[in-house]
């Protein structure tokens with residue numbers, strides 16, 4: 001009886017009446033079963049609160065992608081000065097970047113283990129993007145694939161196209177592909193993307209990854225930037241103290257807590273590396289409250305190694321300057 005009452009409250013909060021996914025009556029029961037009523041209620045309330053906000057008092061003050069007129073001005077500004085076509089070409093010039101991660105207590109079976117790291121796909125921004133990414137991934141060999149959040153281009157409104165494009169793209173990757181939610185993603189994405197795209201979400205959760213009898217632990221937290229419902233303590237509650245710990249966090253903004261919890265290697269995204277940068281890759285907007293050196297590529301804090309992907313896709317206007325998109329291969333090595 002209590003459960004039914006909670007479900008009614010959550011259905012009232014339903015943020016996307018235009019989306020057929022959230023119209024599924026069993027969606028909210030499924031979410032409550034998976035994440036608990038308190039977390040689902042908080043997430044849905046925050047989704048409504050943030051969907052159309054341009055400013056807030058969170059870790060990030062400006063949500064520029066929520067402002068349609070800024071995007072229109074940017075689009076036409078680039079068109080008028082003749083830079084749009086070059087920026088659009090850059091947007092599809094996806095690089096394959098290799099990164100080596102040396103971990104002290106890495107089990108022998110994982111020496112040479114290759115992780116394919118995708119981030120900020122935002123595939124609904126352009127229906128050609130999924131083909132461009134698939135082409136770059138095709139020749140790459142890897143042991144495990146993951147996505148560090150952001151499946152939709154906007155932060156509110158219908159997400160039908162984002163889900164459809166992600167489902168179509170994921171046909172290129174063997175299951176399972178591990179995933180987390182970003183600040184562009186609603187909690188309702190989890191069910192269709194797990195059922196139809198072969199993703200396995202870790203939302204303040206962890207699981208063991210096994211290879212030849214050895215184990216490392218992979219954890220994922222909810223978006224720490226806009227929703228700030230990341231809960232590292234919950235994610236690590238059942239992870240053995242001496243385990244090798246690999247973390248997915250949409251934004252690098254969890255760096256302090258992650259390092260203090262003994263995370264060995266953290267993968268993040270969110271920043272897009274700036275997406276539109278000055279020569280030398282200098283971002284104009286950081287998009288995250290963290291040191292500048294944490295915004296793109298490999299970095300370190302205390303004993304934790306980390307990598308912030310500049311994004312495989314991008315959002316706002318589909319252009320990039322001085323900041324190429326990438327797929328990243330992290331090769332784990334025994335230190």
Ligand SMILES: [Fe+2]
Pocket residue numbers: 120122149150182184270271272311314315
């Ligand atoms: Fe993003």
